[in-house]
Amino acid sequence: MRSLLVVFSYHHKNTEKIANAIGKVLEAQIRTPQQIRHEELQEYDLVGFGSGIYDGKHHQLLLDLADQQPKVTNRKAFLFSTCGVPAFGMTKELMAKNHSPLREKLLSKGYLIVDEFGCVGLNTNSFLTLLGGINKGRPNAEDLKHAGEFAQKLSQ
Numbered sequence: 001m002r003s004l005l006v007v008f009s010y011h012h013k014n015t016e017k018i019a020n021a022i023g024k025v026l027e028a029q030i031r032t033p034q035q036i037r038h039e040e041l042q043e044y045d046l047v048g049f050g051s052g053i054y055d056g057k058h059h060q061l062l063l064d065l066a067d068q069q070p071k072v073t074n075r076k077a078f079l080f081s082t083c084g085v086p087a088f089g090m091t092k093e094l095m096a097k098n099h100s101p102l103r104e105k106l107l108s109k110g111y112l113i114v115d116e117f118g119c120v121g122l123n124t125n126s127f128l129t130l131l132g133g134i135n136k137g138r139p140n141a142e143d144l145k146h147a148g149e150f151a152q153k154l155s156q
Contacts, residue, residue, distance in 0.1 A: 001155065003028035004044040006036055008051040008059045014082040014121030014139055015052050021144040022048060022080065022117070025151035033061040038068055042075065046114070046154065049102060050080035052121065057101040066105035077111040078154060079103060080147070082121030082139060090118045117150045119143040 003026040009016035023030045028048070041047050049066070051059035058081060079099045083090060095118035103113055120138045139147075 001026070001045045002043070003046045003048070004041070005030045005048040005050065006033055006041075006062065006065065007031075007048075008033055008061050009082075011052065014084075015050050015080070017139050017144060018080055018082060018117070018119065018147045019048075019050055021147035022151040022154075025148050026155055033059075033065045036065060038070065041069065042072060046076045046078070047111075048078045048080055049106070053081050053083040053085070053098045053118075056098055058099070062102055063105060066102055066109065069106075069109045072110040075111050076114050077106055078115045078117070079106075079113060080117040080150075082119055084121050090120050094118075115150065115154060117147060119146065 003023075005019050005023050005026075005028050007015055007019040007030060009019065019030050022028070026046070049058070049062055051062050054060075057063065058079075079102055081095070081098060083094070083098060095116060098118065099116050103116075106113060120143075
């Protein structure tokens with residue numbers, strides 16, 4: 001299965017760490033949204049879209065990329081993210097809510113969303129810098145293990 005991960009990660013490279021764990025299992029290429037040609041996504045059997053969560057949604061570059069995609073027929077995709085807000089951990093409900101804008105855009109283009117993954121990440125935004133941030137050390141080895149397990153299920 002030919003796989004591609006489109007990831008935008010810049011603050012602490014939280015999502016890049018998750019992408020690397022998933023990409024290793026899937027033997028996937030990893031690119032940023034800026035490196036993607038629109039027609040290129042159709043060359044892959046499976047495409048993963050991931051970024052940190054900003055104001056309750058994926059990064060705008062991923063949302064813009066999804067908007068610019070041509071209609072496809074039953075192309076497989078998955079979503080992944082890291083989120084710095086939930087110091088108590090990532091819930092399925094919060095992940096689904098955060099992923100909703102990107103999911104809806106991709107579904108409207110004809111993509112089949114086969115699964116979704118999310119975990120917490122270090123957050124040092126705003127006043128949190130004064131505290132040294134929240135979710136220190138995340139994603140951690142356990143998060144990366146879960147990301148690899150998630151990818152393993154995708155490859156079956």
